[in-house]
Amino acid sequence: MSRSASNHPQAFPRAHRGPGSPASALFWRLFLINGLVFTTGLTALALSPATVSSPVLLNELPILAVGLAVMLTTNALLLRTSLAPLGALTTLMERVDLLRFGDRIAHSGNGDLGRLIATFNAMLDRLEAERSTSTAHALAAQEAERQRIARELHDEIGQSLTVVLLSLKRALDRAPGELREELCAVQETVRASLDEVRQVARRLRPGVLEDLGLISAMNSLAGDFSAVSGVTVTRLLDPRLPQVSSDTELVIYRIAQECLTNIARHAHATHVELSLRAEAGAVVLRITDNGTGGPIREGAGIRGMRERAMLIGADLDIDGAPVHGTRVRLTIPVTDPRE
Missing domain, CATH: 3.30.565.10 (Histidine kinase-like ATPase, C-terminal domain)
Structure with a gap:
């Protein structure tokens, strides 16, 4: 067996589940909501004139059904309101793009979901700042490389092609008639290549x-x-x-x-x-x-x-x-x- 796992007990840390964690707070919120709903329903049944026989009579079933429907509806509305920020958070996670700044969720700052959203927004702030910094370094390096290539094209390849043009002109002046046309074609090709090199250098480094x-x-x-x-x-x-x-x-x-x-x-x-x-x-x-x-x-x-x-x-x-x-x-x- 490899010893790497035993030597590094923190390689796979467990998620924190302490009393102050968002998961724990959400659990207690749901527990209290459900408890409040059922306690209210029980109190209403206890104080109301309605009674339940054993066994349950047919005329008592509508009362139980209405009570259950009211409790479930109330519980659903309370849970939907409490968990609504999770839907907005999921939507933001699906559309988030670090190349578009400022996409955040507004939050009231209260409760466990408010802390979760605030933490997610802070994470986006850090990621965008890090992306901006790394992009700045990458683009600066890219521009420096463009300038270096443009300088080499202009100073080395451009000058070499210029020397070739001058040599061709001297050769053309001394060449016999049957070679003049071919040398003129070569001269034009080199001149066109020199123009292209200058255009590429100008695009790379906009002087x-x-x-x-x-x-x-x-x-x-x-x-x-x-x-x-x-x-x-x-x-x-x-x-x-x-x-x-x-x-x-x-x-x-x-x-x-x-x-x-x-x-x-x-x-x-x-x-x-x-x-x-x-x-x-x-x-x-x-x-x-x-x-x-x-x-x-x-x-x-x-x-x-x-x-x-x-x-x-x-x-x-x-x-x-x-x-x-x-x-x-x-x-x-x-x-x-x-x-």
């Missing part, structure tokens, strides 16, 4: 966001998307946005980038509206397309968008557009600096 700001970065993103996909983009970008942090700007840019990528891959759209405006104490990003739409399936891309939104305390809503297509709305609360 325009750091250098020129969010509005310029969104304009550049929309222009690149339209040039590559051929989809027309209407831009409604308010240059008078309230000031937000650099992390918030990066989240807005990345979510817009992911949305446009999804549209290019799946939507079969011909028109996209990109809006970024200030509305009632918030900065709101809206991206609407006229594509195929359909049911929203939350894959890795949408989950990543929700994680980024959670990182800055924003709300992300994805649903069908009024006519057809898909609409994405990111709402970032902004605190008035005068407050």
Whole structure:
């Protein structure tokens, strides 16, 4: 026999069943409710003029039946009222999602069920805080890796391709006529590859966001998307946005980038509206397309968008557009600096 179980008696701890535990308190509550109902029924029968013979007479059966029905009905109503919070707690457990903040059950703070609900809400608070912290670390590491890859693409592969282009130009100048056409084709291929490397590096590390700001970065993103996909983009970008942090700007840019990528891959759209405006104490990003739409399936891309939104305390809503297509709305609360 293995000694691991005997050496670690706390490996499978027993659930606490002390006098102060929720299970014990619930037991005594039900016991007292039932006791009160039956005591009241017994008292009513004892003080009433109704009597029960032995054996029971037929005319006494309706009295007993009515008394039993009243006690059972009263007991059911009291139990239903006392246990109603358990139904709300079960519903919350079924729908809870740590990528959507603030889903809680209101409780009065009295009784054992109130303590149970308060404990469950506190557990959700801890889990959401831990998820937010781990997501922040993961996204920071992801952005650092993106910047490293973009830097290597630009500084190493980009420079190597530039050297190849220069060498091809010198070779083309000295090549005989029968090789010029082939060398020109190779030169164009290398030039196209260099352009693609630069575009990938720019997508990985949006230098325009750091250098020129969010509005310029969104304009550049929309222009690149339209040039590559051929989809027309209407831009409604308010240059008078309230000031937000650099992390918030990066989240807005990345979510817009992911949305446009999804549209290019799946939507079969011909028109996209990109809006970024200030509305009632918030900065709101809206991206609407006229594509195929359909049911929203939350894959890795949408989950990543929700994680980024959670990182800055924003709300992300994805649903069908009024006519057809898909609409994405990111709402970032902004605190008035005068407050």
